[in-house]
Amino acid sequence: MPPDLNLRISPRTVQRETVDKLRLAIFSGLFQPGSRLIESQLCAQLGISRPSLREALRSLEAERLIEIVPNRGPSIPSLSWEVATAIYEVRELLEVEAAGRCASRISPEQLRELEKSLSAFEEAASSNDSLAQVMTAADFYSIILANCGNPILEEVHRGLVARISFFRGRSMSLEGRAQSSLAEMKEIFECIAAGDEKAARKASKNHLLKAKAAAKMSMDSEM
Amino acid sequence: MPPDLNLRISPRTVQRETVDKLRLAIFSGLFQPGSRLIESQLCAQLGISRPSLREALRSLEAERLIEIVPNRGPSIPSLSWEVATAIYEVRELLEVEAAGRCASRISPEQLRELEKSLSAFEEAASSNDSLAQVMTAADFYSIILANCGNPILEEVHRGLVARISFFRGRSMSLEGRAQSSLAEMKEIFECIAAGDEKAARKASKNHLLKAKAAAKMSMDSEM
C-alpha cells in the first residue's frame, strides 16, 4: 500500500511558472508603474529562491514588462505616451494585416470560437469589470491572430499588447468606451465572417484608431 | 598619488555583458542549430558562475535566440522554413513601413550615414566575407529603422532579424546574391534620398522578396 502517491504533483514545474505568475500580476495592474520590485520581497511572496526569481525577472526584462537598472534592480516601467503611440502604431500594422489574412483563411470552427469570444466580451462590456473586459477583448484578438497563418505575427503582437495592458484597463473604463469598442469588434467579426479581406482590414484599422484615441484620452485625464 | 586607478574598470558590468557575448556567438554561427548548450561548459568558457549564466540564458530564451526545454536545458533552435517564412513576412511588413517613413523624415546627416553604410556594404560585397556582408547590410537596415520615427518598430525588427541571422550568412554566399542585393539596396537608398515615400516602400518590398527567395534557395540546397 503506497502511502503518499502524488502528494506533490509536479513539484519542479511549479517554480517554472513563476514568470507567468509575475506576468499576470503585472497585467492586472498589481504594481504601479515606476514602482520598484524588491527581490527579497518577491521571493518571500512567491516562495522561491533568489536565483530562480532572478531568472524569471530576466525573462520579463527581455519582454520589456519590467526594467532592470544596474544596481537599482527591477521596476515597472512607466510608459510614456510617445512609446505607447509607437506601440499602437506597430500594433495597427500587425493587427490590420492579421485581420485581413484571417478573413480569407479562418475555419468555420474557429469562426464560431471568435463569435463566442465576442459574446463573452459583450457580456463583460455590460458589466463594470474592466479587467474582464480587457481579458475577453484580448481573447477576441488572439483568436484572430492565431488564425492569420503567421505564428510570428501572433507572437510579436502578443508581446506588444502585453506592454500596453496597463493602459487598456483605464481606457476601457472611459464612459461608453466598452460599448463603442463592442460595436467596432462586431464590425470586424462581420467582415471576417463574410470573408471580406479588404473590409476586415478597414474595420480593424478603424478599431485601432479609436482604441488609440481612447487610450490617449484616459492618459491625459490621469496625468 | 592614487596607486591603482581603474585597475579593473567596471568590475561588475563585465558580467552583465554575458548576454551580448553569447548573442554575438550565436550570430556568428558558432553553434550549430539543434546543438545543445551545456551550462557547465559555457560557465567555464565565459568565466562566470551558473546562476549568472542562467540569467543570461533566460534573456536569450525570451528573445527566441535559444530554446530551453525543461530538464534538457538550452539549445540552438533549428529554424524551420515555415517559421523563417513567417519571420520574413513580418519583417517585410515592418521594413516596408520603416522605409516609407524614413523617406519622408530622415535628416541630411543621417542620410549621409546611410550612404556611408551602403558604401561599406559595397566593399564587403566585393569580398567573400559573408559575415562582413551580413554585418554591413544589418547596419544599413538599422539606420533606416532608426530613422523611421518609431522606436518600437525598430526594436521588433531587430529582434526578428536576429533570429534569421543564421540564414542570411548562407544566402549571401549564394552566387551573385551579394551583388544583386547591393543593387536593390542602392535603389532603396535612392528612393529615400529623393524623399519618395511610395517608391521607397516599393523598393524595400522588392528587396525583401528577393532576399526571401535567396534564403529559400540556400535552405533547399543545404538540406
Add this chain to the structure above:
DNA sequence: TCAAGAAGATTGTCTGACATTCTTGCAATC
C-alpha cells in the same frame, strides 16, 4: 539650511550542494 558622513537596505555575484531527470552503455533475456 545645507552638506558631509554613516548606517541600513538592496543588488550582483559566487560557491557549494542536492534531488530530479535525462542519456548512455552494458548486461540479461528471448
Add this chain to the structure above:
DNA sequence: GATTGCAAGAATGTCAGACAATCTTCTTGA
C-alpha cells in the same frame, strides 16, 4: 542477434548562505 531493462554518469532545477559593491536615507555638524 535483437531487444529490453537496468544502472551509472551527466546535466539540469533549485536552494541556502555568503559577501562585496552600490544605492538610499537619515543623522549630524558647520
